[in-house]
Amino acid sequence: MFMKGLIFGMISFLITGAQCEVSEVLIEVGSQAVLPCKCSPLRCSTAAIIWSKDNRGTLWRKERSGLQYWGSSWMGKEGARVQCPHAQFDKGDCNLHINRVTESDGGLYTCRVHYGNQFAENRVFLRVVQVSISPAAPLWGQDVSITCRVNPWPTEGSVSWMLNNRRYTWKNKISSNGEQSVVKEIVTERVVGNWTCVVDSTKEWRYALPLSVRGITKPPKDDTLVYAALGSAATLPCVFSAGLSPKETAWEKVGFGNLDLNRQSLSSWDQSVTINEVELKDQGKYRCAGSINGKRLTRTMQLVVAKIVQAKRKGFVMLTCQLTDTSQDTEYEWVPAKYDLNGTLREGRIQRGQSFVMEDNWDEVTCRYYGKQGLLGNVTHHHQVMSAQSKEDSKERSYNTGTIIGLSFLLVILLLVLAQMFRNFQRRKRIFQYPALETIVHTISNEREERERRTQTKKITTFQEEIQ
Known part of the structure; x- marks a missing residue:
C-alpha cells in the first residue's frame, strides 16, 4: 500500500511539475520589460511555452510544432507588443519581452514550459513605475x-x-x-x-x-559673482527660458536705483546688458527683473572688478592682483609674455601668488584668478601701462624745462628794455649839458606840432564844406 502511494505521488509530481518562487521586475512606463523564464537548453525549441497574465489570459504561446499565437489585446498598429525571441532558446531562456510598457501592464505573469507530460512553471511580478512632475x-x-x-x-x-x-x-x-x-x-x-x-x-x-524650471536661467541663482577686468567690457547676464517674453523688464544697481544700460541681444528672453568700460565704481550688486504671466521674477548678481596695482621698489617693480570681492577662495597665477622679432607673443614661466616681481622687461603680464569652479577671469597689465608713470614724469620734466626757457626769454627781453632805457637816459643827460641846444630842439619840435595841427584843421574844414 505504501509503495502504491509513493508511485502515485511521483507520477503526480512528474505530471504537474513544481512551482517556482515568484520573482519581481520593476520597469518604467514606456520602456521594455523582460520577464525571466528558464527552460532546458536541449528541449526548449521543441517544448510548448505559454505566457499568461492573471487577469488578461494568454499573451503568447508556442506549440511544439513552432507555431506562435498572440493574445488580441497585445496586438496594436505597430504589431505585437510581446515576443519571446527564438535566439535565446539555445541558452535555456524563454524570456518574455514587453515593448512600450503601460501602467496597466503591471501584475502577475506566469510562464509554463511543457515537455511532454512534464512542465516547469515560473511566476513574475511586474511592477510599473511612473514618475511625473506637474x-x-x-x-x-x-x-x-x-x-x-x-x-x-x-x-x-x-x-x-x-x-x-x-x-x-x-x-x-x-x-x-x-x-x-x-x-x-x-x-x-x-x-x-x-x-x-x-x-x-x-x-x-x-x-x-x-x-526643470522656467524663468531666469542665467545666472542660475541669486548672488552669482560676475568678474570683469578694470577698463574692459562686462556683460551682466539675465536670460529667461527660451520662448518666454518677459514684460516690464528693468535693471537696477541695488542701493542706487534703476539703470539705463546697453542691451545687446534682440531675443525677447535675453535681457542681458553690457557695461562698455568697467570702472571701480561699477562694482556692486545688480538686479534684473521681468514679469511672466503676471508673476514678477528677479535675479541678483555681484559684479567683481579685477585690477593690477603697481608699486615701485628699489630696483624692481611689484605688481599685485586685486579683486573688489574676495569672498570666494581665490588662487592667482601670473603669465608674463614678450613679443619676439616676428611679432609672436612668447609666454614665460608661470608664477603663483597674488603678487609678481617684474625683473625682466616683459611686454605684458596676465593675472589669472581661480575659484573652486575653475578659472574665474583674468586681467592683463601691458608694458605701456606699466611705464605710464615714467611717461608722466617725463612729460612733467619737459613741461618744467619749457617753463624755465620761457622765463629766461622774458628775462632777456626785460634786460634789453632796461638797457635801452638806460641808453636813452644817458643821451638825455648829455643833451641837458647844453641848454641852448635843448632850446633849439624844443622850438623845432613845437613848430612841427603846430604845422601838423594846422594841416589837420584845414582837412576837416575842407571836408565839412564838401558835405554842405
Missing part, C-alpha cells in the same frame, strides 16, 4: 507636484524620495494613498534638481526625473 516646467515660485505611481503598489515594501542623491526628509510635504506618492512643493533653488522615487520591495529600485 506642471512639467513650472515657473520660479510656482506650486509643483512630483508624483511616483507604482502598479501594483508594494504593500509589503515602501516608497520614498531622494533629491539630488540625498534623502528627502520633509515628510509633511509627502502624501500617499496606496497607488501613488506625491510631493508638493514651491519652486525655489532648494527643490531644483533630480528627484528620485525609491521603491523598496524585494530589493531597492530607483527612478529619477529632473525638475
Whole structure:
C-alpha cells in the first residue's frame, strides 16, 4: 500500500511539475520589460511555452510544432507588443519581452514550459513605475507636484524620495494613498534638481526625473559673482527660458536705483546688458527683473572688478592682483609674455601668488584668478601701462624745462628794455649839458606840432564844406 502511494505521488509530481518562487521586475512606463523564464537548453525549441497574465489570459504561446499565437489585446498598429525571441532558446531562456510598457501592464505573469507530460512553471511580478512632475516646467515660485505611481503598489515594501542623491526628509510635504506618492512643493533653488522615487520591495529600485524650471536661467541663482577686468567690457547676464517674453523688464544697481544700460541681444528672453568700460565704481550688486504671466521674477548678481596695482621698489617693480570681492577662495597665477622679432607673443614661466616681481622687461603680464569652479577671469597689465608713470614724469620734466626757457626769454627781453632805457637816459643827460641846444630842439619840435595841427584843421574844414 505504501509503495502504491509513493508511485502515485511521483507520477503526480512528474505530471504537474513544481512551482517556482515568484520573482519581481520593476520597469518604467514606456520602456521594455523582460520577464525571466528558464527552460532546458536541449528541449526548449521543441517544448510548448505559454505566457499568461492573471487577469488578461494568454499573451503568447508556442506549440511544439513552432507555431506562435498572440493574445488580441497585445496586438496594436505597430504589431505585437510581446515576443519571446527564438535566439535565446539555445541558452535555456524563454524570456518574455514587453515593448512600450503601460501602467496597466503591471501584475502577475506566469510562464509554463511543457515537455511532454512534464512542465516547469515560473511566476513574475511586474511592477510599473511612473514618475511625473506637474506642471512639467513650472515657473520660479510656482506650486509643483512630483508624483511616483507604482502598479501594483508594494504593500509589503515602501516608497520614498531622494533629491539630488540625498534623502528627502520633509515628510509633511509627502502624501500617499496606496497607488501613488506625491510631493508638493514651491519652486525655489532648494527643490531644483533630480528627484528620485525609491521603491523598496524585494530589493531597492530607483527612478529619477529632473525638475526643470522656467524663468531666469542665467545666472542660475541669486548672488552669482560676475568678474570683469578694470577698463574692459562686462556683460551682466539675465536670460529667461527660451520662448518666454518677459514684460516690464528693468535693471537696477541695488542701493542706487534703476539703470539705463546697453542691451545687446534682440531675443525677447535675453535681457542681458553690457557695461562698455568697467570702472571701480561699477562694482556692486545688480538686479534684473521681468514679469511672466503676471508673476514678477528677479535675479541678483555681484559684479567683481579685477585690477593690477603697481608699486615701485628699489630696483624692481611689484605688481599685485586685486579683486573688489574676495569672498570666494581665490588662487592667482601670473603669465608674463614678450613679443619676439616676428611679432609672436612668447609666454614665460608661470608664477603663483597674488603678487609678481617684474625683473625682466616683459611686454605684458596676465593675472589669472581661480575659484573652486575653475578659472574665474583674468586681467592683463601691458608694458605701456606699466611705464605710464615714467611717461608722466617725463612729460612733467619737459613741461618744467619749457617753463624755465620761457622765463629766461622774458628775462632777456626785460634786460634789453632796461638797457635801452638806460641808453636813452644817458643821451638825455648829455643833451641837458647844453641848454641852448635843448632850446633849439624844443622850438623845432613845437613848430612841427603846430604845422601838423594846422594841416589837420584845414582837412576837416575842407571836408565839412564838401558835405554842405
